[in-house]
Amino acid sequence: MDEQAFRAVYDATAKPLSRYIVRVCGKQDVADDLLQECYFRLLRSKRADMPLADARPYLFRIASNLLHDRWRRGQEISLEDTAEQAVEVHPEKRMDAERMLQGLKPRARQLLWLAYVEEMTHREIAAVTGLNVLSIRILLQRARREAQVLLESRGTEHA
């Protein structure tokens, strides 16, 4: 992959990938390192010349593997750092969403983010996370249930 092709891939994927990592891992500085590592691994791979449409899920797959390695090492996870990074657009609503994510397990955060923000299908999420489609369906359903409970509990507190 030459520099120009890399720039095209990077410009199209860096921000969404960074947001995904920040929201799942919860730390901006760690996210910066993981982001750099993702692109290093892409360039190192024998498939580095793949088209953008393939590079995007491949990068998310690398990021998911790196995040999974962190969970396994027990380097988890508080979302308090990310609250300071966000821009104040709708503070109350943002806080609700922050707290909802904070109350979820990393796997649930990851699945919800991929499904609703990245708009990935179950099959694409399965490819990114390395789980099978059936597991994705079940885990996503569970994550939605937990998220709904957390959002409703916040709603009750506001009322």
Place this chain on the structure above:
Amino acid sequence: MPEKTEQPIRRALEQLNAATDVTVPTAGQVWSRSQFRLAYRPRRNAGASPFGMLLAGLYVFALVLWTTWSGWSSIGLLTMVAFAAVAACVFARSVTRSDRS
């Protein structure tokens, strides 16, 4: 799951995504860091070759025999020196190859 229960989650996450202002390094920075790492990453076949290790092992073995048995002639000494020279050459080539990037 019905659409209406999904909507609040979707909306909350979309708002959070829109509110998350991440700063990422430029493509040029990531490119140059990655190129540096690719150029200087450790080689997979770095380190001594098995042949070099075998020679070194034989040399040590012969050295122990030679120092513990007084019956060796000067031919034994020459053999030892020859062994040492060959082993040194093999190691020198191996080190040069693995240090070259």
